[in-house]
Amino acid sequence: MVSVRRQASAFVAVAVGVTLVSAATLLLASGRPQVPDRLARAAVVVQSPEAGASADSFAPTRPWSATATAELVSRLAALPGVAAAVPDRTFYAQPLVDGRPSAADSRREDALQGHGWSSAQLGGLRRTAGEPPRRPGEVVVDRALGLRTGARVTLLTAAGAQTYIVSGLVDGPGVHVTDEVAAALAPGVRAIGLVLTAGADPERVATAARGVVGADGRVLTGDARSALEPRNDARTRWIGMQVLTGTAALAGFVTVFVVASTFAFTIAQRRRELGLLRAVGATGRQIRRMVHVEALVVGASAGLVGLLLGAALAPLLGRLLVDVGFEPTTFRVRYAPWPVAVSLAAGPVIALLAVWSASRRAARVRPLEALREAAVEQRPMGRPRVVTGALLVAAGVALSVGTATAGEARVAAQYALYAVMALVAGATVLSPAVVGPVVRLLRSPVRRSGGAIGMLVRGAALTATRRTASTAAPVLLTVAFAVLVSGMVRTTTAAYAAGRADNLNAGWIVVPDRAPGLSDQAVAATGGTALLPTTVFRTDPATGPVDRPLTALGVDPAGFAAANRALTVVAGTLDDLRGDDTVVVTAGANLRPSEPYVVVFADGTSVPLRVVAVVSDTSLPGDLLLPRAVVRAHDPSALTSTVYVRDRIEPPVGARVVDVVTWAAETDAAEDRLVWLFTLLLIGVSAGYGAIAVANTLLLAAAGRAADLRLIRLAGATRRQVIWLVTAESALVVMIGALLGGAVAFVGLHSIRAGLAEQVGAPVDLVVPWSVVAGVVGLCLLLAMLASAVPTWRSLRRRPAR
Known part of the structure; x- marks a missing residue:
């Protein structure tokens, strides 16, 4: 039978994990490329040949020359069902407001583009005032600029600032000049839009167009026209996909870790109950099945709750992603079937994966456990666990050496991540053996913290090393991840900026401004x-x-x-x-x-x-x-x-002057900002789960120690002293996890620093954002103290009878 109180913590952890997975997958499903507005009315678009580049390079296609474009336009316009074949010429053109580049719609690439007037019919732009441009000095602009027909406007182009007369206004971004001016500013063409006659079949026209184009381009219809999405939007959308994929993967992994710790602690508390079941004839297979059914019930119910929460939060998170720059301004949340199916399956799958180890441990409980009154651990660690932990630590050390000697930044980062993962896993496996030395190392501070209370705190940690280690494990993982990732990002950013500045021999740098x-x-x-x-x-x-x-x-x-x-x-x-x-x-x-x-x-x-x-x-x-x-x-x-x-x-x-150091730091400022936001997001997810895991474990521990705490009260301790005892125990556990996690991460960071120094050819300082680390440790400490103090205070509201 499923105990609601025992499984509540696992339910919360699974629900939170599925909420993140549900929201991330819904946003991923919504992140497909969009057909550009300027080509929305062109049912068939012919694109120039693609370049052989990696998926994340966002390189433009190879353009057609003026001669090739004219020949293609002539042949495509002669196809049955084609009313017009219009080359879409694109060039840089930015209106100046008060003598400076306009900051409005600066994130929209199409707001900084100019086109020939013929391209307006491809997107269905509506002329709201004036006339089309007929002479080289005339231009049609977006009515949102607030200009009137006949007014003068200065456009900043590649040649410089030039004055145009506004001949008309349209209801969309960008500027439009005569086709002759556009051909001079953009002689190469990458897209030709086909305007069809009434009743023409786009697919039949596309088939005929493929016969004309051959291997010198691609013919696109329907949603396939999204391949012409602006490069900046495609790049931003790709970044958002990486962010959402990483968040969903981390959420799933950490959820399994947290729920596994919760189930393991629950099984440890139920040893007598499981022993009684074995004593009355239950087999190990039946015990495993019982535990699996409990996990399945928890996972299915929590998965449903997480799906509903994730679906409700997806629009809010989508707007947030657009605001911070992880998605383009055209991003919209759309609900699709496959994220719902994934989210519904995620809850049971996560719960079953998490309970696998705990179910095996439950099946090994002997009937004799039902007769035990003491909860003293008999064997904190077995020989296989010691060997496994030692091998993981050795692998982590070897990978750290590989990080320090790697010749490429990407290889070094991979080695560093694998090294810390191996060291974290090894430290977690060996943590019961490490708890004793760490507690003895902290013996003096613990003694000074409160006399007899300090002695009890130290004795409880040394007596129940497995419980202490299982509670400290989430803190170890969280702190190690936070220190490594934040330190690696900041150290790498500073190292590359220093390398760029050192390689440049100049006094000042002139860079674009808006x-x-x-x-x-x-x-x-x-x-x-x-x-x-x-x-x-x-x-x-x-x-x-x-x-x-x-x-x-x-x-x-x-x-x-x-x-x-x-x-x-x-x-x-x-x-x-x-x-x-x-x-x-x-x-x-x-x-x-x-x-x-x-x-x-x-x-x-x-x-x-x-x-x-x-x-x-x-x-x-x-x-x-x-x-x-x-x-x-x-x-x-x-x-x-x-x-x-x-x-x-x-x-x-359109320019500003900066010194070399500022230029070096700003060269990749946009990418560095997105990377740091992504880093904080991952750290936040990891820290939140770590804190939840610590709180879950301590809540379960507090419920199981009610009788022990009442005994301490009978021995003469006040309620305040008992609360101080459990709070100090929680603080000690968090301190142990933070020390182990920080030590593991610093091994990886020092190897990264050594590798960066070799790459940039200059000394590299180790940069650790202590504010982030302090926030992570503080969050774990706060929830740990609340999770132990609140249930203890509630259980001791009445003085126990002798």
Whole structure:
């Protein structure tokens, strides 16, 4: 028969876990890509060929050239059922408000884009005032800007600030110019939308279009058009997916851990009851079945409650994810069947996994246990447990050495995570043997904490080492995870920022301000060394006909060499980087000077280049170097990312000036912010579960120790002294878990610090956010003290009779 009081803690733990799993899976199901609004009315869209890049690179497709685009548009427009074939040209255009880039809708990529007026029909934009643009100096803007027709507006483009006359207003973001101006600003095209005639079948048109396009593109219909989602939105959505997947996985893992601890403690308290069942003839198999049924009932009921809570919280969490930047502004929560099925199955599965070990222990209870009055542990640890723990600790130490000697940051992070997991598991397995030495180490502080009470606290911890270890285990896991993850993120961030600053030889840095990049006009005003990035495509002979996207930097070679201390020329010379057919590659390209290098630029043209120099792989913040004029000629909408200057200057429009240290810290500030928020989320989930596990264990312990505490009262102790006793015991348990967890994590952190120092070539300080660690320990301590003091106070409201 299921005891409601005994299983309440397991019910709460499973319900909380399923709530997180339910909310995370619902949000995951809602995170599918969306069809861009600007293409919503195009039933069929032809996309340029995809580049052979990893799923998380979000590289653009290889564009068609102006000649190829004109030929495709002509052939597609002639297909039956096609009313118009419209190339969607996209370029950077940002309205200036009060002389500065507008901060409104800064997170929406489409608000910073310009298009040709013909593209308006692909998204069904409605013109609310004025006329379409007919001359080069006219533009149609979003009515949300508050402008009137005939007014002048300054647009910030890649060339600089230019004044346009507002000829009309539309009910959507972005700006629209004449098709001729759009063709000059965006000669390369990546999408052609097909507007169909009334009654035309999109699938039949798509089939005919595939015959026209062949292998030089993809024909998309229906939801498949979401492949054209803006790159920033796709990247944000991918980040949100990683966050939700990690949260759901951690919630499931920690829930199993917490519920397993709860069931194990419950079985330990029921030894006499189980012994009586064995004494009257129950077999070990029947005992296991009974425990499994209890767990199944708890898991199913808690799973249903968790599903309802998760479904109710999903919209709120979805808005929160959008606000913090883990999901794009187009994200909407949608309810799907598979998250419901997963959540309903998660409760029973988690409970059965968690009770597996406890059920085996329950089946081994002997009938003699029914006759025992004392609860003194007979054997805290067996030999197999000692061997297992020792092997786990040895594996953790070996992985820590691998972390310190790893050559890549990703490999080091994986080794560090595995090392701490092995050390945490080993410390948990060996914790009954470690409790004694740790308590003796803390003997003096415990004695000074209250005379006889301190002696009782120390004696209880040494007598019931398995109980103390099982209560400290969640704290160990929580503190180790919090210290390792938070320390690893902060140490890595500081190390890479220091490495970037050390590699740069400049006085000040000019960076964009509320804009995605700097215009040529702004660069000319600085007089410094600029980096003009663009994406080019190259067919790698080793991988076949797939175009591989590469990041090319347009630079002045002399200025770049003077500003970059990490630059190491392996072959050739940077002085030859001039003209319109030269390129500098990294050693990973396996090329030598004078060898040919053919790339496709952003305008879709294929240009044969000649390698003039080879540099080391760590020399460039990209894949290759080109003369700045070459990049500008083939990518009219490219924006400068950074300008190095010697002296502090007055920043031009859309820019600000920062020192080298600030620039180094801000280079990956957006990614670092998201990583830190994700870290805090994982730590919060882990800490919450750890605190719940400690509270559950102590609540069960308090219920089982009621008779012992009443005996202490009969011996003359006051109620206040008894409450102080159980509170001090709880604090000692949390202290033991925190010390063990911190020691385990610091082993991993020191190995990470050593590996980072080797990678960046400079000393690296170990950065631990003590406020986060203190918050985690404080939460565990607070719930532990409340979980032991409150039931004790309730049980001792009346003085027991002698």
